[in-house]
Amino acid sequence: MIQLKTITYNIATDKMSTDSSAVSNQRPAIEFKSSTFAVPALILNSADLKTINTKIIQKIQQAPDFFKNSPILLDIQQLTNEKLELNLSELLKLIRSHTLIPIALRGGDNVQNDIALKSGLFIQPLQTTLDADKSMIQPATPIAAKKSPPPNPAPSPTAALRSPIRAERRAAENAAAHAKIITSPIRSGQRVYSEGDLIIMSQVSAGAEIMAEGNIHVYGSLRGRALAGVLGKLDSRIFCFDCQAELISIAGNYKVKDDLDPVMQHKPVQIYLQNQALIIKEL
Amino acid sequence: MARIIVVTSGKGGVGKTTTSAAISMGLAKKGHKTAVIDFDVGLRNLDLIMGCERRVIYDLVNVINKEASLNQALIKDKRCEKLFILPASQTRDKDALHLEGVGRVLEELSKDFDYIVCDSPAGIEKGAHLAMYFADDAFVVTNPEVSSVRDSDRMLGILASKSRRAENNEEPIREYLLLSRYSPERVRLGEMLSVADVQEILSLNLLGVIPESKSVLNASNSGVPVILDDKSDAGHAYADIIDRYLGINKPHRFIEEEKRSLFNKLFRGR
Numbered sequence: 001m002i003q004l005k006t007i008t009y010n011i012a013t014d015k016m017s018t019d020s021s022a023v024s025n026q027r028p029a030i031e032f033k034s035s036t037f038a039v040p041a042l043i044l045n046s047a048d049l050k051t052i053n054t055k056i057i058q059k060i061q062q063a064p065d066f067f068k069n070s071p072i073l074l075d076i077q078q079l080t081n082e083k084l085e086l087n088l089s090e091l092l093k094l095i096r097s098h099t100l101i102p103i104a105l106r107g108g109d110n111v112q113n114d115i116a117l118k119s120g121l122f123i124q125p126l127q128t129t130l131d132a133d134k135s136m137i138q139p140a141t142p143i144a145a146k147k148s149p150p151p152n153p154a155p156s157p158t159a160a161l162r163s164p165i166r167a168e169r170r171a172a173e174n175a176a177a178h179a180k181i182i183t184s185p186i187r188s189g190q191r192v193y194s195e196g197d198l199i200i201m202s203q204v205s206a207g208a209e210i211m212a213e214g215n216i217h218v219y220g221s222l223r224g225r226a227l228a229g230v231l232g233k234l235d236s237r238i239f240c241f242d243c244q245a246e247l248i249s250i251a252g253n254y255k256v257k258d259d260l261d262p263v264m265q266h267k268p269v270q271i272y273l274q275n276q277a278l279i280i281k282e283l
Numbered sequence: 284m285a286r287i288i289v290v291t292s293g294k295g296g297v298g299k300t301t302t303s304a305a306i307s308m309g310l311a312k313k314g315h316k317t318a319v320i321d322f323d324v325g326l327r328n329l330d331l332i333m334g335c336e337r338r339v340i341y342d343l344v345n346v347i348n349k350e351a352s353l354n355q356a357l358i359k360d361k362r363c364e365k366l367f368i369l370p371a372s373q374t375r376d377k378d379a380l381h382l383e384g385v386g387r388v389l390e391e392l393s394k395d396f397d398y399i400v401c402d403s404p405a406g407i408e409k410g411a412h413l414a415m416y417f418a419d420d421a422f423v424v425t426n427p428e429v430s431s432v433r434d435s436d437r438m439l440g441i442l443a444s445k446s447r448r449a450e451n452n453e454e455p456i457r458e459y460l461l462l463s464r465y466s467p468e469r470v471r472l473g474e475m476l477s478v479a480d481v482q483e484i485l486s487l488n489l490l491g492v493i494p495e496s497k498s499v500l501n502a503s504n505s506g507v508p509v510i511l512d513d514k515s516d517a518g519h520a521y522a523d524i525i526d527r528y529l530g531i532n533k534p535h536r537f538i539e540e541e542k543r544s545l546f547n548k549l550f551r552g553r
Contacts, residue, residue: 189440207437
């Protein structure tokens with residue numbers, strides 16, 4: 001009836017000061033900064049408010065603290081597709097009565113979008129549902145791009161807010177700000193994400209996934225997936241001591257193991273992007 | 284305070300219960316008061332391997348639910364007075380376990396035992412999670428084949444991120460590799476991963492190699508931990524493992540093929 005999934009918002013805007021009259025050595029009165037947060041998506045497969053109510057109660061009972069005052073994204077595209085009648089205002093009341101805070105609507109028709117906007121929700125464009133399931137951490141990972149490798153960096157759900165150039169600048173700022181250094185092995189099934197560079201002093205096992213907005217360095221065997229420049233930073237590179245990767249990707253341009261030149265296996269290599277082609281070069 | 288050892292693997296059928304039985308007996312025979320707990324609720328096996336299945340009255344779930352005291356549920360081994368077995372419940376499932384209850388049982392056991400060996404069920408779900416959550420040391424049992432190695436790797440990731448030590452930012456669990464069902468002959472024929480292959484993939488401290496041996500099945504069927512079988516090389520391998528774990532430096536055995544003389548080939552056969 002209902003499903004809960006987590007999706008991640010990545011809102012990257014330019015840092016900008018709107019208070020030009022501020023004294024130069026003072027902090028500006030307001031600042032817009034990028035921030036990332038995860039939101040559970042409530043996916044409705046039924047328009048019956050009673051059913052929804054009982055299911056929500058059941059779900060909340062499993063983890064009351066988790067859901068208390070939790071923001072929530074409403075996904076009603078299934079209902080729209082099946083042309084089921086949904087009383088959106090009543091549904092919003094119901095959700096709010098369970099101390100959930102609906103913040104966005106996805107997959108509604110024009111009338112419903114209007115109601116949502118008037119109730120203080122924003123409208124989430126539909127294309128993110130494709131990668132929302134697979135990518136918990138980063139909507140702009142090439143997992144989305146894999147479906148149709150785009151000529152440009154992976155399209156982002158919040159494209160309106162973020163041009164590649166801005167993302168690139170932000171990634172550059174972050175890379176300088178915080179590179180993440182990891183000294184223990186990354187095991188199968190683990191995921192690591194760095195907002196800047198990612199430096200791994202050990203091995204990355206098959207089935208592990210390492211992602212960075214900047215460059216990736218692996219001073220051990222790389223057997224898992226490595227994705228550099230996940231926000232579209234085209235000049236990110238991957239360096240590794242012993243390349244046996246399952247998948248490598250730079251700014252949404254990826255190659256799987258089958259497509260990698262076997263000659264480069266088990267060798268120290270660097271991987272970079274040149275004219276939208278991944279170049280793998282021995283170090 | 285007892286040291287809590289989890290015997291785990293991710294994959295099933297690699298020899299976790301055999302190992303749990305052998306090392307708990309090994310530690311007890313060295314004079315350490317040892318308890319071995321079967322966490323495989325619903326698929327109780329350890330009691331069979333330990334040969335105490337006819338003496339099970341209460342089990343782990345009874346103790347967790349406070350229906351029995353620990354002393355009522357612990358079964359004293361007949362061969363070694365330092366060894367006690369806490370069996371799993373056969374009529375329940377893993378949902379009968381919970382973190383608070385398991386924590387309480389382990390804390391109580393810690394007071395007068397030296398070692399607590401937790402025999403983890405296969406998988407990475409609740410039973411396996413609870414078996415490893417409170418561990419100080421992990422014995423990761425792996426067979427020399429790719430799926431077992433991959434599952435062990437996954438388990439190592441879970442040990443490093445979801446244990447009590449990881450959550451409290453304490454010193455991480457000490458991880459040891461036990462390579463079981465190893466056959467140097469099949470490695471030579473290219474049918475099996477070698478010790479070096481497995482160690483390269485897992486980069487883990489090798490505690491010992493247990494050779495593939497008929498005596499393991501015999502021991503299991505007769506309810507005698509294989510470490511008690513003096514004639515079995517698997518038993519010797521487990522004895523070495525106990526020594527190494529306790530800090531005695533012993534060279535690794537059973538990695539190379541045994542050189543057999545013509546006489547052996549003719550008369551011992553295989």
